[in-house]
């Protein structure tokens with residue numbers, strides 16, 4: 001028994017051994033606690049949160065939830081804009097995967113030839129990924145609308161860039177965190193790091209990468225819908241138009257369509273993940 | 279064939295293996311005995327190039343391990359079966375076996391093989407050799423521990439290294455299966471006149487399947503004997519037992 005413990009520790013980082021307050025979680029917890037208290041005190045609590053007329057408007061809005069607009073023509077419009085939103089989200093997430101995958105592999109440093117190069121490579125590509133996701137998709141959308149006009153490409157790129165950054169970051173972590181023993185065995189049979197990636201890291205990482213990508217696809221649908229607010233079309237644009245006209249029944253029809261889409265993706269991804277991991 | 283010259287290893291100042299010299303001829307079957315923590319895994323990992331020695335040199339067929347430029351060259355000389363199962367659970371058995379070919383294959387061939395298995399006949403016959411031919415296309419995670427052990431052996435078979443290292447290959451098996459597996463392992467290595475070093479805890483199986491035994495205790499070499507010289511007295515001393523405890 002003892003020997004098997006010894007051999008598994010072989011792969012563990014060494015710095016965990018002296019777990020003092022400052023190295024461990026104690027300091028972090030304290031810092032987060034202080035940050036929380038500070039942020040609570042800096043909110044202005046004295047003004048009323050809702051202005052008086054707003055309360056009745058909110059009541060109206062929620063009453064409309066029970067009577068969504070179900071006329072044939074509006075359902076057709078809803079379906080059409082749902083389709084547009086899904087199309088943006090699919091194109092955006094596909095592009096994000098294409099962008100995030102190579103960046104993630106590079107940022108994981110698993111292909112680096114030496115320890116020195118690994119550090120430089122990991123740092124460099126993590127900065128790139130950080131830059132991509134530091135800017136929110138709505139800001140990208142606004143930028144691309146300015147540059148490209150109200151074209152679908154603006155919506156797709158606005159999604160693909162920050163989502164590529166997020167996916168790349170997560171892919172890198174997942175690729176680093178796979179069990180090390182199978183990788184060691186592959187190296188023992190003469191595999192280069194590229195082959196270790198193909199035969200060890202990727203097969204072991206794929207289920208997690210896939211399920212995270214699907215989770216991001218859900219987020220992309222919401223984001224694509226919201227992006228409609230800058231005028232690019234889809235559910236968001238219709239929601240904004242109906243809201244502007246105070247047609248709350250229509251808003252709810254559109255919201256239900258959005259909820260349905262997200263649930264659908266959820267079911268699909270659960271099913272796909274199960275068939276992958278069995 | 280295999281020459282260790284004063285090879286030693288410590289982990290963070292803790293001695294795992296005191297400087298040790300050893301010569302093993304081709305075709306020898308050497309059992310590595312010793313209590314847990316005595317340095318068996320460390321010794322096999324050093325020979326397999328999994329960890330680097332702090333001191334001393336290891337030579338395989340006259341080539342210094344430290345001078346070998348590629349994992350590929352090392353893999354053609356020595357293959358290792360680790361103490362824990364180390365297959366990729368998500369891959370089909372066939373790919374886990376063919377992973378033993380990665381040192382022989384180009385990157386493109388390796389990639390193509392994941393789509394449509396290359397040299398499948400090698401995998402098939404290796405799997406037949408270890409007695410589970412019907413599992414070729416099964417997902418590896420669906421196999422029992424004993425079956426996975428056999429797949430790991432099949433992988434070692436297709437790697438075709440000259441030295442085979444096995445770290446407690448039978449530790450997790452019941453006695454009947456343990457003997458079967460040991461039988462299989464020793465048959466396979468002696469058929470192609472490979473050299474075998476295996477750590478194990480069974481004296482009976484050592485006597486039955488090995489030609490030579492070395493004993494480690496606290497990282498020190500205690501004995502290095504042909505198995506017919508392996509007396510109970512030597513073993514009691516190795517495991518620090520009194521006669522009544524056996």
Ligand SMILES: Nc1ncnc2c1ncn2[C@@H]1O[C@H](COP(=O)(O)OP(=O)(O)O)[C@@H](O)[C@H]1O
Nearest residue numbers: 003006009010289294314315316317318319320
């Ligand atoms: N990676 C490691 N880090 C620290 N100590 C280790 C490591 N591997 C082995 N050791 C220590 O070296 C000694 C020998 O271990 P090992 O070779 O695994 O023994 P065995 O395989 O005979 O049980 C033990 O004291 C063990 O704790």
Ligand SMILES: [Mg+2]
Nearest residue numbers: 003318319361
């Ligand atoms: Mg061991």
